[in-house]
Amino acid sequence: xxxxxxxxxxxxxxxxxxxxxxxxxxxxxxxxxxxxxxxxxxxxxxxxxxxxxxxxxxxxxxxxxxxxxxxxxxxxxxxxxxxxxxxxxxxxxxxxxxxxxxxxxxxxxxxxxxxxxxxxxxxxxxxxxxxxxxxxxxxxxxxxxxxxxxxxxxxxxxxxxxxxxxxxxxxxxxxxxxxxxxxxxxxxxxxxxxxxxxxxxxxxxxxxxxxxxxxxxxxxxxxxxxxxxxxxxxxxxxxxxxxxxxxxxxxxxxxxxxxxxxxxxxxxxxxxxxxxxxxxxxxxxxxxxxxxxxxxxxxxxxxxxxxxxxxxxxxxxxxxxxxxxxxxxxxxxxxxxxxxxxxxxxxxxxxxxxxxxxxxxxxxxxxxxxxxxxxxxxxxxxxxxxxxxxxxxxxxxxxxxxxxxxxxxxxxxxxxxxxxx
Ligand code: ATP
Ligand code: MG
Numbered sequence: 001x002x003x004x005x006x007x008x009x010x011x012x013x014x015x016x017x018x019x020x021x022x023x024x025x026x027x028x029x030x031x032x033x034x035x036x037x038x039x040x041x042x043x044x045x046x047x048x049x050x051x052x053x054x055x056x057x058x059x060x061x062x063x064x065x066x067x068x069x070x071x072x073x074x075x076x077x078x079x080x081x082x083x084x085x086x087x088x089x090x091x092x093x094x095x096x097x098x099x100x101x102x103x104x105x106x107x108x109x110x111x112x113x114x115x116x117x118x119x120x121x122x123x124x125x126x127x128x129x130x131x132x133x134x135x136x137x138x139x140x141x142x143x144x145x146x147x148x149x150x151x152x153x154x155x156x157x158x159x160x161x162x163x164x165x166x167x168x169x170x171x172x173x174x175x176x177x178x179x180x181x182x183x184x185x186x187x188x189x190x191x192x193x194x195x196x197x198x199x200x201x202x203x204x205x206x207x208x209x210x211x212x213x214x215x216x217x218x219x220x221x222x223x224x225x226x227x228x229x230x231x232x233x234x235x236x237x238x239x240x241x242x243x244x245x246x247x248x249x250x251x252x253x254x255x256x257x258x259x260x261x262x263x264x265x266x267x268x269x270x271x272x273x274x275x276x277x278x279x280x281x282x283x284x285x286x287x288x289x290x291x292x293x294x295x296x297x298x299x300x301x302x303x304x305x306x307x308x309x310x311x312x313x314x315x316x317x318x319x320x321x322x323x324x325x326x327x328x329x330x331x332x333x334x335x336x337x338x339x340x341x342x343x344x345x346x347x348x349x350x351x352x353x354x355x356x357x358x359x360x361x362x363x364x365x366x367x368x369x370x371x372x373x374x375x376x377x378x379x380x381x382x383x384x385x386x387x388x389x390x391x392x393x394x395x396x397x398x399x400x401x402x403x404x405x406x407x408x409x410x411x412x413x414x415x416x417x418x419x420x421x
């Protein structure tokens with residue numbers, strides 16, 4: 001992509017009402033546009049990051065047998081009444097509206113009820129189970145406070161997966177496989193070390209749900225961890241009872257601020273019982289399906305990555321999700337022979353399938369470097385009149401600032417393959 005053609009421009013200031021570092025940087029660098037508090041559009045650079053995260057999540061969900069679909073944003077009131085979750089006093093984040101033709105609809109904040117209902121059409125016998133489905137959905141939640149930038153949106157992208165099993169044994173196997181798949185997702189995003197499978201509340205059927213919590217100062221949660229024992233407990237469930245059931249004492253735990261990047265639930269047969277979703281067993285009996293639900297906050301993760309890895313100069317993207325791998329910065333482009341030369345390097349990168357953003361603008365070098373730091377692409381390759389004469393390229397790694405001088409052949413060899421994180 002030629003930067004001169006990118007409709008977004010970097011800007012020096014974020015909107016005055018934007019308090020969160022993640023959104024400030026995303027807006028300044030032209031990754032996101034703020035429509036209103038808690039509502040952000042993703043522009044070409046931001047969308048590439050979003051799609052890269054989705055690709056990683058998709059690969060891992062497919063690998064454990066997930067089948068992708070997409071549900072609707074509009075939902076039926078009657079369905080949520082059936083499980084007692086239509087009332088605003090029960091679910092406080094509903095957006096609702098009225099149909100001109102009469103009747104009320106809800107805007108999807110979760111899809112547990114609609115997907116259970118839909119599956120009545122596809123699950124009849126034990127032979128239809130297990131079944132695992134997932135989607136990437138724009139969820140709408142009427143959050144009271146939306147001060148954490150893209151980490152708490154009123155509109156945000158979630159990956160939500162649902163499992164349908166005959167009973168506990170199958171469910172547990174899949175639940176555990178999902179925990180492993182989630183760990184791979186966070187590891188591929190460069191968050192593995194700092195992400196903990198955390199005991200949390202929110203299990204209607206079980207004592208705990210499991211949250212995936214990433215250490216992050218800008219997060220809104222507090223958890224207690226012990227790295228050696230690999231135990232993490234959300235403060236909401238930090239009781240004597242929890243501690244003794246996990247065989248740990250309070251003084252073995254340290255408090256950390258975190259962002260919830262995923263949450264998984266075991267519903268037992270309760271949800272399916274409420275919804276009337278049953279299968280016929282081998283013995284011919286009608287049995288409610290054993291369900292589970294598994295979320296990942298896809299757009300929240302963008303915010304977490306910005307918050308955790310940014311430095312004073314701007315964002316720092318892990319290679320696995322960066323909008324481009326290489327930021328090719330051309331200098332002295334007013335000289336036609338240099339411009340031709342840099343255009344040639346750009347074409348060679350593209351030929352080799354190396355994702356490259358080419359700063360082909362005729363602006364000051366200082367401005368180019370500042371923008372490049374702000375945008376945070378993993379490698380900056382500077383090409384100038386001097387490069388052309390000496391045949392050596394300056395390659396700067398954004399994360400470490402390490403500078404290397406490479407020949408053209410070394411350069412392409414270096415970026416070949418598909419490096420991760
Ligand atoms: P929170 O406690 O942060 O409000 P939640 O427990 O209500 O989140 P879930 O229903 O568990 O959220 O949703 C699954 C995942 O979706 C969460 O783990 C989180 O990563 C993400 N998520 C939830 N709410 C938001 C939001 N308002 N903006 C962005 N991501 C969100
Ligand atoms: Mg949650």
